[in-house]
Amino acid sequence: MPKYSFRVLLVSACLFVGCDHHPKKRAHLTSVKFRIVAERDDSPLSNRELQVFDGRPEDVRFEFVKTKASAPKHYLTSVTTDAKGFFTLDLSDSSITGFVIQPGLPYDIVRFERSSDIGHTKSADHVRVIRLKKGTRQVFRNDIFDLRRHMVKQIGIDKRETELPFQEILLTARELTKTAQPDLPARSPSAGPAATAKLFLEHLHAGRAADAFQMYAINEKMSKRLVDEERSDLERISVPAKAGTWHLAFIEVHVEGAGAVAVVNEDVKRGQPSFDLDPLYLVRLEGQWWIIPGMTKHDPASVLLSEEEYAVFNSLEQWFKTRKHELKKAKTGA
Numbered sequence: 001m002p003k004y005s006f007r008v009l010l011v012s013a014c015l016f017v018g019c020d021h022h023p024k025k026r027a028h029l030t031s032v033k034f035r036i037v038a039e040r041d042d043s044p045l046s047n048r049e050l051q052v053f054d055g056r057p058e059d060v061r062f063e064f065v066k067t068k069a070s071a072p073k074h075y076l077t078s079v080t081t082d083a084k085g086f087f088t089l090d091l092s093d094s095s096i097t098g099f100v101i102q103p104g105l106p107y108d109i110v111r112f113e114r115s116s117d118i119g120h121t122k123s124a125d126h127v128r129v130i131r132l133k134k135g136t137r138q139v140f141r142n143d144i145f146d147l148r149r150h151m152v153k154q155i156g157i158d159k160r161e162t163e164l165p166f167q168e169i170l171l172t173a174r175e176l177t178k179t180a181q182p183d184l185p186a187r188s189p190s191a192g193p194a195a196t197a198k199l200f201l202e203h204l205h206a207g208r209a210a211d212a213f214q215m216y217a218i219n220e221k222m223s224k225r226l227v228d229e230e231r232s233d234l235e236r237i238s239v240p241a242k243a244g245t246w247h248l249a250f251i252e253v254h255v256e257g258a259g260a261v262a263v264v265n266e267d268v269k270r271g272q273p274s275f276d277l278d279p280l281y282l283v284r285l286e287g288q289w290w291i292i293p294g295m296t297k298h299d300p301a302s303v304l305l306s307e308e309e310y311a312v313f314n315s316l317e318q319w320f321k322t323r324k325h326e327l328k329k330a331k332t333g334a
Contacts (some may be wrong), residue, residue, distance in 0.1 A: 026092050028125075028147050028148055029090070029091045029092040029094075029124065029125075029147060030090050030091075030092050031088045031089075031090065032088060032089050032090075032091050032127070032147060032169065033086065033087075033088050033167065033168040033169070034086070034087055034088065034089060034168055034169045034170075034171055035084070035085045035086050035087075035168045035169070035170050035171070036048075036050070036081060036085050036087070036101070036103065036110065036170075036171040036172070036173055037085055037170065037171075037172055037173070038107070038172075038173055038174075038175070039134055039135075039172045039173060039174040039175070040174075040175060044081070044083070044084050044085025044086075045081055045085050045103055045107070045173060046081060046082070046083045046084065046085055047080065047081060047082070047083060048080065048081050048085075048103060048104065049078055049079070049080050049104070049192070050078065050079050050080070050081065050087065050101050050102065050103055050104075051075065051078055051101070051102040051104070051288070052075075052076045052077045052078065052079065052089065052099060052100070052101055052102075053074045053075055053076060053099070053100040053101075053102065054074050054075075054076055054096055054098070054099070054100075055074075055098030055099050055100040055111055055113070074100075076096070076099075086168065091114070091124070091127075091147075094114075094124035096114075097113060097114045097115070097122055098111070098112075098113045098114070099111065099112055099113070101171065101173075103173050105176070106175045106176055107173040107174065107175055107176065108173065108174050108175070108176050110171050110172070110173050111130075112127055112128065112129045112169075112171065113127070113128050114126060114127055114128070115128045115144075116128075116144060116146075117144065118142050118144075118155060125146065125147050125148050126144055126145060126146055126147065127144075127145040127147065127169055128142060128143070128144050128145075129142075129143045129145070129169065129170075129171065130142055130143075131143060131172075132172075132174075139157060140156070140157050141154055141155065141156050141157065142154075142155040143155075145166060145169050150165055150166060150167075151163055151164065151165055151166065152164055152165075152166045192289065193253050193255055193260035193262065193282045193284075193289045194250075194252075194253045194262070196215065196282060196289040196290070196291070197250055197253060197262035197264070197280055197282065197291070198250050199215070200212055200215050200280070200291050201248050201250055201264070203215070203238075204234070204237065204238050204241045204248070205241045205242065205247065205248075206242060207238050207239070207241065207242030208238070209231075209234040209235040209238040212234050212238070212291075213230070213231050213234050215290060215291050216230060216290065216291050216292075216293045217283050217285060217290035217291065217292060217293065226293075230293045244268070244271070245268065245270060245271040246266070246268055246269060246270070247266070247267055247268035248264045248265065248266055248267075248278070248280075249264060249265045249267045250262060250263075250264055251263040251264060251265055251277075251327070253282075254316065254319055254320075254323070256312050256315055256316055256319075257312050258283060258284040258285075258312065259281070259282070259283055259284070259312040259313050259316050260281070260282040260283075260284070260289070260316070261279045261280065261281050261282070261316040261317075261319065261320050262279070262280040262281075262282065263277060263278075263279065263280075263320065263323060263324070263327070264277070264278050264279075264280050265277050265278075266278060275328075275331055277324045277327060277328065279316075279317070279320040280292075281313065281316065
């Protein structure tokens, strides 16, 4: 067969079945622009860390006692909104057809799917968002966003359709009802390891031992005796902390994978100035940072980490020892 005939057949095949492997064909999916606002007043969820989950598996459950997905395998990534609530997602993996966005308390999760109509027809080039009447679970419109054409088809409950151009996909986050909200301390919207460690110390210094305890990575397989001991320890140390006779000052944080260590200084002991550095270990579970039980004790085994994750904490321990020596030398000159 002549070479030019082969090229003609190849081009014809691409026109017929599509050549999705070409990078330019998927460019419109690599950085899809979203904006998320609060349902109550349409204000943007500014500078807020959003956890993104694969919404396809049937076993995805979101428990608002811990505000995290039931299994780490569903976690995809984290993104942070800007001051106006904008963020981008890479949707180039067409196998993921449903997404769950978790903005964190006090907001409920937000879902969207990749379909080209209200019949759930799967399409990598479309995003479907269901609009609910404010304050209810009543659907009043379906928005089908065409990512190639940058057009959104709005389908009302009466089946009337309107097509409009769009710049970003709008998501609306509604607040959890009072009965659904867990009795947890408010976390920083962008609750990274540093913000988590600082909030934990803030709770202790204010005498809020119960709130500090809720930030522990408590595993359901931990014995009741151990859990009670951890709670009792926090209650005990929160008393002098609130009185100002004992104080921990946050210095810095070091992150390695799903683990982190915050360097804290006992700058007040028994009411007297002090310099005594301690590690405060943290672990990231399903997208959120938690304090390792035991305060300044190194006890990652309590959250049942894998061998690989345990190795990370051994590395963090070595990092802290080195850093402690450096900071002590800088302080004393010895």
